[in-house]
Amino acid sequence: MDVHTAILGWLSWKPASGYDLKRVFSDSEIFYWSGNNNQVYKSLLELQKAGLVSYQVQQQANLPAKKIYSITETGRLELRRRLLDEPELPELQKSFLIQMAWAESLSDDEILALLEKYAGEVSDRLRICQAQAAQPGSTPERSAREGYIWKRITENLVATYQVELDWALETLAALRGKRYGTNWPGGGGDEQPC
Amino acid sequence: MDVHTAILGWLSWKPASGYDLKRVFSDSEIFYWSGNNNQVYKSLLELQKAGLVSYQVQQQANLPAKKIYSITETGRLELRRRLLDEPELPELQKSFLIQMAWAESLSDDEILALLEKYAGEVSDRLRICQAQAAQPGSTPERSAREGYIWKRITENLVATYQVELDWALETLAALRGKRYGTNWPGGGGDEQPC
DNA sequence: CGCAACATGTAACCCGTTACATGATTAC
DNA sequence: GTAATCATGTAACGGGTTACATGTTGCG
Numbered sequence: 429m430d431v432h433t434a435i436l437g438w439l440s441w442k443p444a445s446g447y448d449l450k451r452v453f454s455d456s457e458i459f460y461w462s463g464n465n466n467q468v469y470k471s472l473l474e475l476q477k478a479g480l481v482s483y484q485v486q487q488q489a490n491l492p493a494k495k496i497y498s499i500t501e502t503g504r505l506e507l508r509r510r511l512l513d514e515p516e517l518p519e520l521q522k523s524f525l526i527q528m529a530w531a532e533s534l535s536d537d538e539i540l541a542l543l544e545k546y547a548g549e550v551s552d553r554l555r556i557c558q559a560q561a562a563q564p565g566s567t568p569e570r571s572a573r574e575g576y577i578w579k580r581i582t583e584n585l586v587a588t589y590q591v592e593l594d595w596a597l598e599t600l601a602a603l604r605g606k607r608y609g610t611n612w613p614g615g616g617g618d619e620q621p622c
Numbered sequence: 623m624d625v626h627t628a629i630l631g632w633l634s635w636k637p638a639s640g641y642d643l644k645r646v647f648s649d650s651e652i653f654y655w656s657g658n659n660n661q662v663y664k665s666l667l668e669l670q671k672a673g674l675v676s677y678q679v680q681q682q683a684n685l686p687a688k689k690i691y692s693i694t695e696t697g698r699l700e701l702r703r704r705l706l707d708e709p710e711l712p713e714l715q716k717s718f719l720i721q722m723a724w725a726e727s728l729s730d731d732e733i734l735a736l737l738e739k740y741a742g743e744v745s746d747r748l749r750i751c752q753a754q755a756a757q758p759g760s761t762p763e764r765s766a767r768e769g770y771i772w773k774r775i776t777e778n779l780v781a782t783y784q785v786e787l788d789w790a791l792e793t794l795a796a797l798r799g800k801r802y803g804t805n806w807p808g809g810g811g812d813e814q815p816c
Numbered sequence: 817c818g819c820a821a822c823a824t825g826t827a828a829c830c831c832g833t834t835a836c837a838t839g840a841t842t843a844c
Numbered sequence: 845g846t847a848a849t850c851a852t853g854t855a856a857c858g859g860g861t862t863a864c865a866t867g868t869t870g871c872g
Contacts, residue, residue: 430859431860433724434720436724437720437723437724438724440724441724445823446824446825447822447823447824458716458720458723461713461715462860464860464862465824465825466825466860466861467860469826470825470826473825488822490869490870491821491822491823491869492822492824492867492868493823493824508727508728511721511724512732514739515717515718515721515736515739515740516718517744518715518786519655519714519716520712520713520714520779520782521655521712521713521715522652522712522713522778523712523713524711524712525652525775526627526628526631526652527704527707527709528774528775529771529775530627530630530634530635530701530705531768531771532762532765532767532768533634533698533701534702534705534706539771542706549711550711570726572802573730574726576802577725577733577793580789580793581722581723583789584719584789587788587789588714588782588785588786591781591782591784591785592712592778594781595774595777595778595781599774602770603767606767608766608767624831639852640851640852640853641852655832658832658833660831660853660855661831661833663854664853664854682850682851684841684842685841685849685851686840686841686850686852687852688850688852689851817872818872819870819871819872820871820872821870823866823867823868824865824866825865826863826864826865827862827863827864827865828862828863829860829861829863830860831858831859831861832857832858832860833856833857833858834855834856834858835855835856836855836856837853837854837855838851838852838853839850839851840849840850840851841849841850842848843847843848843849844845844846
């Protein structure tokens, strides 16, 4: 999934400058992966050449001029086309699992320390996501449907980090108690401590 | 989180050829992201130059010769060092969420179709993960601790896909029923339908 | 004075993907 | 015969990251 789609999507909501886009992407949990100068400015140039976006220069007193980009009609069509593409599975790159996988040469204490660190970081991130979910106005809500979808998007991220945290804490507890047996806690093997 | 670590890790369990590594990585859910010729063979050359791995050529009747790579003592030390690195947060690239985010220009039916497709694919992947969890011998179990950790790794993936599936199904149900309100189903906002 | 925020861009690099190249054997 | 598996590699490309380059305003 490329930056172009993310930019077209955002501009289909409201116009923005390259700087705006860069900031909003790198601050966001969903779009973070396209939050750097190079991509944004390069993509905007390409999109503009392809006629999918256009811009107007806006002069500002005491601040540098900015290029306000808007999506064109062609751009809207192209975005629609991309939105209808086959959905892709999430790409999970959990490098921590690789660390765990080959941790046999580490001591119990070293593994526990890693897991604690991991749980802490996941927990921090979880709280950030929950906080972002709370602040209004930063997401589009042109219809009840759209508002609901955006709520679900943040819930998706929260839920994802939540299972990750649960997983880490349960693994931690089991390793601390040296409970290596066949599924003491629940029974089903799933993360749903009802 | 590079391929080097993944390779060193695997070789710390047992020796393998480039071909073995490539196959085992691309078939795996955890290591899939390093499953291509180029990376594996290039990494092996670099690791060997750095003295972290060594190889012996093994001739085979009726089959091409293969280079069996083993980890060196230096390699083990280097691996240990990498295992103790700060754990990284999982990198979640859920391009589907971007599709949902800007779906305002799509009709209800189009969005429902996307969600159904997504749920189907996640469900398929989930079943693959669960199946892989069942087959023994493919993962190291040099100690009860290691066996447990590998079990937890597969459980992590299963749990991750499970929340994703639950999320898709609940979103689907809500959109079908046009329930855009504030959290009808549970109450907490979390994915735990107890 | 130095640093952060505003604002736009470029250059170099890393790493992963796709595709290409070779060549023997086995199975359909 | 033609495709798949075994086995090793290279080349070209794409996309994302880091760092560089430039210039003003405002804050501590």
